[in-house]
Amino acid sequence: MPNTPTDTIAAIATPPGSGALAIVRAGGGGAAAVARAVLGKALPPRRAVLARARDSAGDIDQVVSLFFPAESSPTGEDLVEITCHGSPYIQKRLLKALLEAGARAAEPGEFTRRSFCNGRMDLAQAEAVCDLIAAGTGAAHRSALSQLEGGLSRDVDALRAPILGLLTHLEACLDHPEEDIPPLGPAEAKARLTGLEAPVARLADSFRTGRLLREGPRVCIVGRPNAGKSSLLNALLGCERAIVCPEPGTTRDTIEEPCDLDGTPAVLVDTAGLGHDCACAADAESLRRTQRALRSSDVAVLVIDGSRPPDARDEAAHRALREASAEDRRPVLTVLSKADLAPRAPAAAGGCRVSVLRGDGMAELRSLLARTLGGGAGAACAGGAAVTCARHHDALRRCLARLGEARACVDSRPGCWEELAARELREALAALDEITGPAAPDEVLAGIFSRFCVGK
Amino acid sequence: MPNTPTDTIAAIATPPGSGALAIVRAGGGGAAAVARAVLGKALPPRRAVLARARDSAGDIDQVVSLFFPAESSPTGEDLVEITCHGSPYIQKRLLKALLEAGARAAEPGEFTRRSFCNGRMDLAQAEAVCDLIAAGTGAAHRSALSQLEGGLSRDVDALRAPILGLLTHLEACLDHPEEDIPPLGPAEAKARLTGLEAPVARLADSFRTGRLLREGPRVCIVGRPNAGKSSLLNALLGCERAIVCPEPGTTRDTIEEPCDLDGTPAVLVDTAGLGHDCACAADAESLRRTQRALRSSDVAVLVIDGSRPPDARDEAAHRALREASAEDRRPVLTVLSKADLAPRAPAAAGGCRVSVLRGDGMAELRSLLARTLGGGAGAACAGGAAVTCARHHDALRRCLARLGEARACVDSRPGCWEELAARELREALAALDEITGPAAPDEVLAGIFSRFCVGK
Numbered sequence: 041m042p043n044t045p046t047d048t049i050a051a052i053a054t055p056p057g058s059g060a061l062a063i064v065r066a067g068g069g070g071a072a073a074v075a076r077a078v079l080g081k082a083l084p085p086r087r088a089v090l091a092r093a094r095d096s097a098g099d100i101d102q103v104v105s106l107f108f109p110a111e112s113s114p115t116g117e118d119l120v121e122i123t124c125h126g127s128p129y130i131q132k133r134l135l136k137a138l139l140e141a142g143a144r145a146a147e148p149g150e151f152t153r154r155s156f157c158n159g160r161m162d163l164a165q166a167e168a169v170c171d172l173i174a175a176g177t178g179a180a181h182r183s184a185l186s187q188l189e190g191g192l193s194r195d196v197d198a199l200r201a202p203i204l205g206l207l208t209h210l211e212a213c214l215d216h217p218e219e220d221i222p223p224l225g226p227a228e229a230k231a232r233l234t235g236l237e238a239p240v241a242r243l244a245d246s247f248r249t250g251r252l253l254r255e256g257p258r259v260c261i262v263g264r265p266n267a268g269k270s271s272l273l274n275a276l277l278g279c280e281r282a283i284v285c286p287e288p289g290t291t292r293d294t295i296e297e298p299c300d301l302d303g304t305p306a307v308l309v310d311t312a313g314l315g316h317d318c319a320c321a322a323d324a325e326s327l328r329r330t331q332r333a334l335r336s337s338d339v340a341v342l343v344i345d346g347s348r349p350p351d352a353r354d355e356a357a358h359r360a361l362r363e364a365s366a367e368d369r370r371p372v373l374t375v376l377s378k379a380d381l382a383p384r385a386p387a388a389a390g391g392c393r394v395s396v397l398r399g400d401g402m403a404e405l406r407s408l409l410a411r412t413l414g415g416g417a418g419a420a421c422a423g424g425a426a427v428t429c430a431r432h433h434d435a436l437r438r439c440l441a442r443l444g445e446a447r448a449c450v451d452s453r454p455g456c457w458e459e460l461a462a463r464e465l466r467e468a469l470a471a472l473d474e475i476t477g478p479a480a481p482d483e484v485l486a487g488i489f490s491r492f493c494v495g496k
Numbered sequence: 497m498p499n500t501p502t503d504t505i506a507a508i509a510t511p512p513g514s515g516a517l518a519i520v521r522a523g524g525g526g527a528a529a530v531a532r533a534v535l536g537k538a539l540p541p542r543r544a545v546l547a548r549a550r551d552s553a554g555d556i557d558q559v560v561s562l563f564f565p566a567e568s569s570p571t572g573e574d575l576v577e578i579t580c581h582g583s584p585y586i587q588k589r590l591l592k593a594l595l596e597a598g599a600r601a602a603e604p605g606e607f608t609r610r611s612f613c614n615g616r617m618d619l620a621q622a623e624a625v626c627d628l629i630a631a632g633t634g635a636a637h638r639s640a641l642s643q644l645e646g647g648l649s650r651d652v653d654a655l656r657a658p659i660l661g662l663l664t665h666l667e668a669c670l671d672h673p674e675e676d677i678p679p680l681g682p683a684e685a686k687a688r689l690t691g692l693e694a695p696v697a698r699l700a701d702s703f704r705t706g707r708l709l710r711e712g713p714r715v716c717i718v719g720r721p722n723a724g725k726s727s728l729l730n731a732l733l734g735c736e737r738a739i740v741c742p743e744p745g746t747t748r749d750t751i752e753e754p755c756d757l758d759g760t761p762a763v764l765v766d767t768a769g770l771g772h773d774c775a776c777a778a779d780a781e782s783l784r785r786t787q788r789a790l791r792s793s794d795v796a797v798l799v800i801d802g803s804r805p806p807d808a809r810d811e812a813a814h815r816a817l818r819e820a821s822a823e824d825r826r827p828v829l830t831v832l833s834k835a836d837l838a839p840r841a842p843a844a845a846g847g848c849r850v851s852v853l854r855g856d857g858m859a860e861l862r863s864l865l866a867r868t869l870g871g872g873a874g875a876a877c878a879g880g881a882a883v884t885c886a887r888h889h890d891a892l893r894r895c896l897a898r899l900g901e902a903r904a905c906v907d908s909r910p911g912c913w914e915e916l917a918a919r920e921l922r923e924a925l926a927a928l929d930e931i932t933g934p935a936a937p938d939e940v941l942a943g944i945f946s947r948f949c950v951g952k
Binding site: 051052053054055056057058059060061062063065086087088097098099101102104106108121123125126127128129130133151169172173174175176177178181182185188189493494495496 | 557
């Protein structure tokens, strides 16, 4: 990385475009000097100061400036925030003036990265800044704000403490056999390790909920060819997103669209028909994509052509789908389509009858979907901190694997299990530490902060 | 207007969308109370305070707040600016919290309107805020900033003072004939009135320059049918904006596109052919539009087909164009097109030869255009404040007309010219006062501030 922690960076911090006001910020060892050069006056700490920003070409704007000295700044370094009129021209020229005065253009997320490097927040909190800005629903916002305020970090610390306690005990026995430390029997060691695994597994499992919070649940529309899947997608979206055609097999690629279901955000996924003969390589690929879409979805909507009785192939395809979903504990809503063509057929249990053409049953379907999805979101809200980030999930799973290895040693290596288990516990702790990142390598940090916007 | 000056308003002030930071502001008598309800603490004046914004549903964000008490606020009323994380969700929820705490959503420009109503700026300065935010070039920015800082207001005051002086003299003579006031002779009155008119006319004339600053100059591309006008437009824009076709008369509507000519912003206008037979109503309308476009342009580019010698009709059309432009003092650049088809024809004086196909001469044309346009912008920069607003221009012209009427009275009504001239001078002052607006009627204010963005 080219930046040393003491150089001075600057960026436009507010959303791009035109508005009443905008903020341009400068941070780092020279922030006060750079601001003084542009504003022509020294800034007292934390007081709003009216000033005139100038560059070599003349006046830029009348601005209000704030100086946060390192000890009280959110980044742990001197920070100046200049509020100017929100014209793109003024914003760019003010930034240019700061750069000419000695700052360099900040990289994405560099202000937050400095907060982390200066110990103002741990890595999980820094990552939450990005999630907080992207959060579009109340649940996602609550989760990101909780993580920013150290919710996840405290959960990780709570997992860390007893692992460290067990490791310390084992190491004490190993390193100081001459001292009178009560040894740990294999049965007790296994019990304590099992006790350590459960909360790690619980936090790792919260990732599914966390993803729901961030992206909204995924609703996969599946069914036999020509059952009316694409028509249903379009009707739920309220626009002609998918091509609808009486020819079976019109949809080949899966189609994903975000959708608002009575206030619940979700991603709708339309798929190719199930149980279609794979006449060509494209059909085989369609089938693979459908299966992949189904596996990664939270709810399946099985569309059945309600205008004709199901034949044996229909029933086989529906059974296969229901079995796969039961295995993954994925709810299946059954929708009988084309109600206008067969007005008297009974509605399937747990589903509803719809006519996309006439709009019959669509309100019920939307509310049924919202209720089904709402369970997940509600549970997530109630359950406190959830893991929303694949990086954290991966670290928790590696921690869990190491704890499992440690437990396995106790039985499999009766002569030397203490030493082997201690090594696994050290690795388990290292995995947890990756989440809050006290010693994260540069390439991990670079990957994390490159997701940020400039100015944050 | 539904708003009384003391109610509390709130709005998002930074550009819409997602960024690192955003500002939500509240102003008015209850701003401090509303902020206190959302932030849970009282704010000291002008100090950056870290706070937690909350609504009935829970925490919204960690924010930095600034309170400007009325006496030191830009609006002349209590003002609170809350800097939050720049997520659209947080911005909306924070605004909603302020509204729930008792503020109402601000109308467009309402913060600036309050600055005006509270005497923090005059109307011309308030209007400059809008121009400043919209300014996209250095010249437009400089002009708006000068107007915001009272440049135009001072110019208007400088016009006002001697008119008031003359009026006071006339009224003193009329109202107090018993006192020993030296009377004003008709010759002296006419000389003083003529002296008053000149600077008003000068400021009114600066409107043309002012419009150039705001919108950039307009370049009208004209010429006989099939001379290559649309090809030239496309080549200057660098994209296929106009349909080009060997059939004469392809372009019927005028086409306008903003364009960057070597750093000088301009609006290019392509027109239908000149001197075309009006075979139908559409052709007649095309011709009218071409003439209108030409009249409102700052430079004409006359495109002449360089691949063939001009015939009598070409020459008549070109002569008519040159005469009309000379009358309006509009520069005409002559471009000989299709240089690839007639490589040896000489370039016209004051023009250049181009081949759109091969790119020959395009760089010269761009730089010639930029130089021709640059004269106007350069003059505007050097000349100090220019009138950029049609409303101000209109008021100055009415002022000028009243001064002219006053002068005419001196000769035409020898018995009672003093009284009639005094009446005209009062109207002339009233017209000037509309610019800075000490007593602007509500509907004028409403029209002005509705151009603003919300939050300003």
